[in-house]
Amino acid sequence: MDTITNGDLISTAGICKTYQQPDHAGRLVLDHIDFTLKEGEIVAILGKSGSGKSTFLRVVAGLTPPTEGTVTYRGQPVYEPAQGIAMVFQSFALFPWLTVLGNVELGLEALGVPREERRQRAIAAIDLIGLDGFESAYPKELSGGMRQRVGFARALVVNPDVLLLDEPFSALDVLTGETLRGDIEDLWVERRIPTKGIIFVSHNIDEAVAMSDRIIVFGSDPGCIRSEIQVPLARPRDWSTPAFRRIVDEVYTLLTTVPGRETTRRGSRVDQLSMQYRLPDASIQQLVGLLDALTIEPFNGRADLPHLADNENLATDDLMVLIEALQLLGFAQVGGGDIEVTPVGRTFVDADLLRRKQLFAESMMRNIAFIAHIRRILDERPGHSAPEGRFLGELEDHLSEEEAQRVLETVINWGRYAELFAYDYDRGVLSLENP
Numbered sequence: 001m002d003t004i005t006n007g008d009l010i011s012t013a014g015i016c017k018t019y020q021q022p023d024h025a026g027r028l029v030l031d032h033i034d035f036t037l038k039e040g041e042i043v044a045i046l047g048k049s050g051s052g053k054s055t056f057l058r059v060v061a062g063l064t065p066p067t068e069g070t071v072t073y074r075g076q077p078v079y080e081p082a083q084g085i086a087m088v089f090q091s092f093a094l095f096p097w098l099t100v101l102g103n104v105e106l107g108l109e110a111l112g113v114p115r116e117e118r119r120q121r122a123i124a125a126i127d128l129i130g131l132d133g134f135e136s137a138y139p140k141e142l143s144g145g146m147r148q149r150v151g152f153a154r155a156l157v158v159n160p161d162v163l164l165l166d167e168p169f170s171a172l173d174v175l176t177g178e179t180l181r182g183d184i185e186d187l188w189v190e191r192r193i194p195t196k197g198i199i200f201v202s203h204n205i206d207e208a209v210a211m212s213d214r215i216i217v218f219g220s221d222p223g224c225i226r227s228e229i230q231v232p233l234a235r236p237r238d239w240s241t242p243a244f245r246r247i248v249d250e251v252y253t254l255l256t257t258v259p260g261r262e263t264t265r266r267g268s269r270v271d272q273l274s275m276q277y278r279l280p281d282a283s284i285q286q287l288v289g290l291l292d293a294l295t296i297e298p299f300n301g302r303a304d305l306p307h308l309a310d311n312e313n314l315a316t317d318d319l320m321v322l323i324e325a326l327q328l329l330g331f332a333q334v335g336g337g338d339i340e341v342t343p344v345g346r347t348f349v350d351a352d353l354l355r356r357k358q359l360f361a362e363s364m365m366r367n368i369a370f371i372a373h374i375r376r377i378l379d380e381r382p383g384h385s386a387p388e389g390r391f392l393g394e395l396e397d398h399l400s401e402e403e404a405q406r407v408l409e410t411v412i413n414w415g416r417y418a419e420l421f422a423y424d425y426d427r428g429v430l431s432l433e434n435p
Ligand SMILES: Nc1ncnc2c1ncn2[C@@H]1O[C@H](COP(=O)(O)OP(=O)(O)OP(=O)(O)O)[C@@H](O)[C@H]1O
Pocket: 019, 020, 029, 047, 048, 049, 050, 051, 052, 053, 054, 055, 056, 400
């Protein structure tokens, strides 16, 4: 391939993606993504669920067309699945009626590779990925880790120039995922695969820092590039070194800081807030539990985020949801890889149950415009009640059906806890019991 590329493998310019939703206007999922993958790089993409990471990979792979903008691969525009780019998905997506060999060969069939060569290359890819001896096994005979190895073999058999990995380790248990990740890293470092660049979507911060040269953090609503962090650590990387931990801390901070929160915490009035429709679906029990834990030993009001995750035995994702909620409510602040309980948060912890409910209600009214909006409508309506469908409809103008449903559940749970409103489960009606 003799194109002039300045060492850029993939380059995207102004990529936007709008999904058409049934009977709603289009929803912007990616907002002007300018991104470059250079030769020799592994780039990790981190971001909240729904921030458009998978969509972005699919656009880069040529599996989904962007609504606006262009993708180029080695200087050539990508309009359809490009030869030279291979993708590995989170779920294994193997054909159960084909053997390991059959599944791996499949990647070559589409390329019109002759039968004998197909077989040889598939066997070589199976060897490379450590599945030697399992050529004639069927997927159901394999463990999850081995199935994902087949997924990798199927991508590697085409000798991809660029590999796109969409959370390929997250469906595996921790140890299995870590082993496979290490094996892929070895193949890369030892140049046993011809691949020149990797884009790697992950939910796991340690994994991203271990694996990549650069981390892109996606923001949500709509998906965009929020920040970029270099990972200038030599390989193999030792997870316990201060330099490694420092980068992990930095990424944690970026991921858990809610942008724009600063402006809302100064007691500004709710109707001046821009309406935020997506709410972290944190359970009250977990929220209160975490806040309580934060104020006692060993943290005493301030915790290093990775340390907190360990101590509370929480997955990064679950912790992020809780921390986003605590920040949204003004109960905690994040900075420099640490979380700190605010004075309001401390007052909450020290209060009895009744006072806690009041403080929670006040926080929600002050900080969460959508909840204040619901309360206002219930206050104003003659019967002080409204069907949940009314609010669900509003959410669905901004979120997918599934997300809208989830947000409404969170709103109802939080609102009921704080006794801001009551909810009749059978009739699906929100109301003020004692208006
Ligand atoms: N085919 C589709 N049609 C309509 N909406 C879609 C479609 N695919 C994804 N979306 C929506 O686009 C948004 C981004 O989805 P995407 O799967 O890219 O996010 P993600 O960052 O990969 O999330 P996760 O971390 O959960 O995998 C989501 O709100 C999702 O509901």
